[in-house]
Amino acid sequence: MTTTEQHIDQILMPILEQVSDPEIPVLSIMDMGVVRSAIIENGIVKVEITPTYSGCPAMDVIGDDIKKALQDAGYKSEIDLILHPAWTTDWITPRGRQALEDYGIAAPLNAEADKEVLLNGKRIVKCTNCGSKNTRLVSQFGSTACKAQFQCADCQEPFDYFKCLK
Amino acid sequence: MKNKNLYNYILGIADNSLILGQRMGELCGHGPSLETDIACTNISLDLFGQVRSYFQYAAKIAGDGRTEDDIAMLRKEREYKNVLLVEQPNTDFAFTLGRQFLFDVYHLAFLSELQKSSDLTLSAIANKCIKEVSYHERFSSDWVKRLGDGTEESKQKMQDAINSLWTYTDELFHQTEVDKAMVEEGIGVDVTQLKEEYYKKVSQLLEEATLDIPESKWFQKGGKEGIHTEHLGYLLSDLQYMQRTYPNMEW
Numbered sequence: 001m002t003t004t005e006q007h008i009d010q011i012l013m014p015i016l017e018q019v020s021d022p023e024i025p026v027l028s029i030m031d032m033g034v035v036r037s038a039i040i041e042n043g044i045v046k047v048e049i050t051p052t053y054s055g056c057p058a059m060d061v062i063g064d065d066i067k068k069a070l071q072d073a074g075y076k077s078e079i080d081l082i083l084h085p086a087w088t089t090d091w092i093t094p095r096g097r098q099a100l101e102d103y104g105i106a107a108p109l110n111a112e113a114d115k116e117v118l119l120n121g122k123r124i125v126k127c128t129n130c131g132s133k134n135t136r137l138v139s140q141f142g143s144t145a146c147k148a149q150f151q152c153a154d155c156q157e158p159f160d161y162f163k164c165l166k
Numbered sequence: 167m168k169n170k171n172l173y174n175y176i177l178g179i180a181d182n183s184l185i186l187g188q189r190m191g192e193l194c195g196h197g198p199s200l201e202t203d204i205a206c207t208n209i210s211l212d213l214f215g216q217v218r219s220y221f222q223y224a225a226k227i228a229g230d231g232r233t234e235d236d237i238a239m240l241r242k243e244r245e246y247k248n249v250l251l252v253e254q255p256n257t258d259f260a261f262t263l264g265r266q267f268l269f270d271v272y273h274l275a276f277l278s279e280l281q282k283s284s285d286l287t288l289s290a291i292a293n294k295c296i297k298e299v300s301y302h303e304r305f306s307s308d309w310v311k312r313l314g315d316g317t318e319e320s321k322q323k324m325q326d327a328i329n330s331l332w333t334y335t336d337e338l339f340h341q342t343e344v345d346k347a348m349v350e351e352g353i354g355v356d357v358t359q360l361k362e363e364y365y366k367k368v369s370q371l372l373e374e375a376t377l378d379i380p381e382s383k384w385f386q387k388g389g390k391e392g393i394h395t396e397h398l399g400y401l402l403s404d405l406q407y408m409q410r411t412y413p414n415m416e417w
């Protein structure tokens with residue numbers, strides 16, 4: 001029951017990969033790991049998505065965007081929001097992590113390192129601008145609940161860090 | 167309604183998040199600095215997100231066409247089941263974060279137990295929420311320490327906040343008849359079991375923050391039974407304004 005596997009019909013993959021996170025447009029929802037299953041049943045595509053954060057306002061938009069993308073490809077669809085198993089930042093793909101970094105958002109560290117950074121002020125988050133690890137936590141909450149705010153002490157660039165959620 | 171106890175139990179949990187979420191949301195554009203403003207409103211957003219999961223489930227149980235919005239917006243004051251702690255107003259930043267801290271420590275312990283609920287929807291919601299709430303608790307604990315172990319003025323303000331909020335802490339561990347019935351069925355959390363650990367954890371942090379642990383043994387309760395302090399009415403008139411003024415309006 002607590003499966004962390006994804007069930008995605010490969011025919012649907014190219015369509016779903018075109019749908020991006022409305023708040024981080026460089027990131028496909030597939031690389032974000034929010035689509036847990038997408039199967040075709042009696043001519044209808046059934047998609048299960050899971051929210052990153054409970055209050056994430058992007059979820060309703062993502063649901064609509066998926067519906068529209070599938071419709072453009074000639075499919076009728078039903079979107080279900082599931083809570084279990086809960087989303088974790090571990091589900092962001094390597095390509096997704098790279099997209100985040102390129103966009104100026106530091107990708108999540110592992111849970112241990114994340115704690116060190118957010119609680120003990122350890123300087124290990126890499127600046128997305130210059131690559132320096134001489135960075136400091138400005139606020140545990142950034143532009144959205146899923147991010148924390150950092151500043152680079154070398155190049156002075158402020159940037160977001162995607163917090164580890166596990 | 168079948169499952170009336172479960173419906174009321176869910177509302178009891180969700181109303182704490184709803185009312186505290188509204189309080190934190192009041193800081194939108196009014197926080198003492200940009201960073202804290204954004205942090206408080208992000209916490210508010212998390213709480214509202216959690217509330218949606220609970221109310222969607224409650225609406226399904228009610229099964230009479232009521233929606234999550236109806237449950238959130240269209241009840242009367244006496245029908246809200248939140249604890250008195252979360253409805254207390256944002257008098258100053260120390261008070262706001264002190265209140266958050268006193269609730270977060272409880273919330274975390276509560277969700278940790280709710281994950282074991284025999285009700286699979288509730289356990290899934292708890293499993294989701296606990297990840298967010300652990301960030302809330304880090305944030306509020308951090309501020310209690312910073313202000314407590316800060317300047318003379320910040321210390322005094324945090325001490326005053328803890329002193330005046332202390333009277334509302336015991337209610338967190340008060341069991342209603344609905345709570346008892348739900349514990350019996352393996353669905354609900356036995357909050358009486360959380361009390362000792364709560365005061366231990368809170369006291370430890372207050373000590374770390376160089377603050378005094380209040381000694382008063384007089385505790386106020388009533389919120390869980392719908393008997394609220396005067397502050398809730400004002401909060402609700404804000405919260406419900408749009409639905410009361412333009413009934414059935416949609417975003």
Ligand SMILES: [Zn+2]
Nearest residue numbers: 127130152155
């Ligand atoms: Zn830099």
